[in-house]
Amino acid sequence: DLDRLQSADNGLGYTWDIMPASTRIGWYNEDHHFPSILAEKYAGGNGFNNRPVLQFTYQFTTNNNAVSPSNTTNLQTPMFDILRGKYDAQFIRLARDIKAYQQPVLFRLNNEMNTDWTSYCGMMTLGDPEIFNLTWRYLYDIFEQENVDNSIWIWNPSHVSIPYSNWGEDLTYYPGHDYVHILGLTHYEMNNGTGNIPSFRTMYQDVYHKNNDLFGTIPWIISEFACGSGGNANGQQLYRNQASQAQWVKDMLFEWKNRAINPYVKNIVGAVWFNCHDYTGDLIVNALAIDPPLTDTIKAFKEGFDALESLTS
Secondary structure, three states: OHHHHOOOOOOOOOOOOEEEEEEEOEEOOEEOOOOHHHHHHHOOOOOOOOOOEEEEEEEOOOOOOOOOOOOOOOOOOOHHHHHOOOOHHHHHHHHHHHHHHOOOEEEEEOOOOOOOOOOOOHHHOOOOOHHHHHHHHHHHHHHHHOOOOOEEEEEOOOOOOOOOOOOOOHHHHOOOHHHOOEEEEOOOEOOOOOOOOOOHHHHHHHHHHHHHHHHOOOOEEEEEEOEOOOOOHHHOOOOOOHHHHHHHHHHHHHHHHOHHHOHHHHOEEEEEEOOOOEEEOOEEEEOOOOOOOOHHHHHHHHHHHHHHHHHHO
């Protein structure tokens, strides 16, 4: 129920500032397009009209990034066909639809490219990340030709490159300062173990030290992140780590409240919690969604949001 989730009666007493949405080029031979109706109904924000700003993730995949060692028959990437012009008409429509939306769009293209699970990663393009950069600039140039002036381009690698390699590190996928407006951050704590977990501060100070020298002059956004509560894969109890998740959230919001004295969060203009579970079959591997049983976590969110609201009231 998106109407309820977007309102202040969602159990947290907080109305969201950002509305995330995502799509891909298509599903095999079926084209997918910009979700104009959803964007106008549930987003429509411009930063000043008290409506959520749209964060729109677009991915160069036609099979929902079905890349894995177990998939030996359907591995495919559209990256080379993009450079051959196969998707030009679709990209022109995308540009025109975003322009017609008129409100700002936080446009996140091909996130987590420095991994081995996306259709646009270097492992799918002959070990050559430059193909990623060429396709990024290709779409950017189409937006320029269509005079799209409401698209804010987010470059969002994963914090840790997988598998690690010099050629596959995140900066090898960087298309250049002329093609990027915001640095996107993604750093998860799945919280499936039994011991202590790193705090938000520890994790995102690491992100800060990694990126500040190169990207300190542009805004940052945590385009997706979360701390899990303990999945139930391998017969383990679901939500068993709620206490540590709640503490993680409490500490995180305390950091935001004191952002004026915390350099590592000063440049971050927003954050989007990935409110979904990761499944393997019917079992939850990573419990990331804030479900009703997580009463301690919900309380931590609500108290933290109330504290943040008090700073601006």
